[in-house]
Amino acid sequence: MAIEVRIPTILRSYTGGAKSVEGSGDTLADLLTDLDSRYAGIRGRLITEEGALHRFVNIYVNDEDVRFIGSLDAKLNDGDNVTILPAVAGGALATWS
Amino acid sequence: MLTIDAAILDAIVAHARRDHPDEACGIVAGAIGSDQPTRHVAMDNAERSPTFYRFDSGEQLRVWREMDDLDEEPVVIYHSHTATEAYPSRTDIGLAAYPDAHYMLVSTREPETTEIRSYRILDGVVTEEPVRVVNADVDQHAVQSYMFGQSPAAVDYECRAGN
Numbered sequence: 001m002a003i004e005v006r007i008p009t010i011l012r013s014y015t016g017g018a019k020s021v022e023g024s025g026d027t028l029a030d031l032l033t034d035l036d037s038r039y040a041g042i043r044g045r046l047i048t049e050e051g052a053l054h055r056f057v058n059i060y061v062n063d064e065d066v067r068f069i070g071s072l073d074a075k076l077n078d079g080d081n082v083t084i085l086p087a088v089a090g091g092a093l094a095t096w097s
Numbered sequence: 098m099l100t101i102d103a104a105i106l107d108a109i110v111a112h113a114r115r116d117h118p119d120e121a122c123g124i125v126a127g128a129i130g131s132d133q134p135t136r137h138v139a140m141d142n143a144e145r146s147p148t149f150y151r152f153d154s155g156e157q158l159r160v161w162r163e164m165d166d167l168d169e170e171p172v173v174i175y176h177s178h179t180a181t182e183a184y185p186s187r188t189d190i191g192l193a194a195y196p197d198a199h200y201m202l203v204s205t206r207e208p209e210t211t212e213i214r215s216y217r218i219l220d221g222v223v224t225e226e227p228v229r230v231v232n233a234d235v236d237q238h239a240v241q242s243y244m245f246g247q248s249p250a251a252v253d254y255e256c257r258a259g260n
Contacts, residue, residue, distance in 0.1 A: 009195070040127030058158070060154075060158055063155075065155060065158075067154075071233045080125065086159065086195065087151060087154070087192070087194070088122070088124075088140075088151070088157065088174055088195070089150060089151035089188075090145070090186065090188045090192075091146065091149035091176070091178075091186065091188050091189070091254050092120070092150050092153050092178045092179070092180065092186050092188035093148035093149060093186065093188065
């Protein structure tokens, strides 16, 4: 099944410059594995070494932040739109790492 | 070089002053590829913190969709430091994920003078750039003065008419 995935500028080096690509999977984790099979390395930019969604990457299924719908276990359906947006964050104190 | 309209800069500084001592954040959108910031969007700081900021994820999606519809991109991404200088912290550098944006830092630590500086942040490397303010009007009542990082001294804003 086809799911449209919108790719932010900073990750387009993995997709040959494409702004959006198609993927498949029953869950977000499956989708990211599918994308990584064609765009090697992209999964590693979104998932930590411990296997969790990176804290400073926002991924949305349609209009929902996946953190509110199961994170990597979020269910996907044919025709869903997935949007990846790097968080905009920072601040005076070094507390992020 | 970042070129920005005085009215937009005023709105950014007003936002930073309003949210002080918490950090304020937002963007200025502009047409893709134009490098001209034209539409100011003050964002919520979801952290509501004096030392950290993060765009609310839902608001960010709405604003980014709106930019897509208008063929815009975030030309400027700004936030304030409320007790430290207008220089990117290690956090700011580590989390900078928009290589095409001008990262503007506004320091509100001094009540009378606002420090404004702009940077490119790419792969952990910070490059400061000059800020050029255009369309500044004469305002007899202006008391706010801005200090730009690459200027030799404080700039009295009301003296910049004719730029």
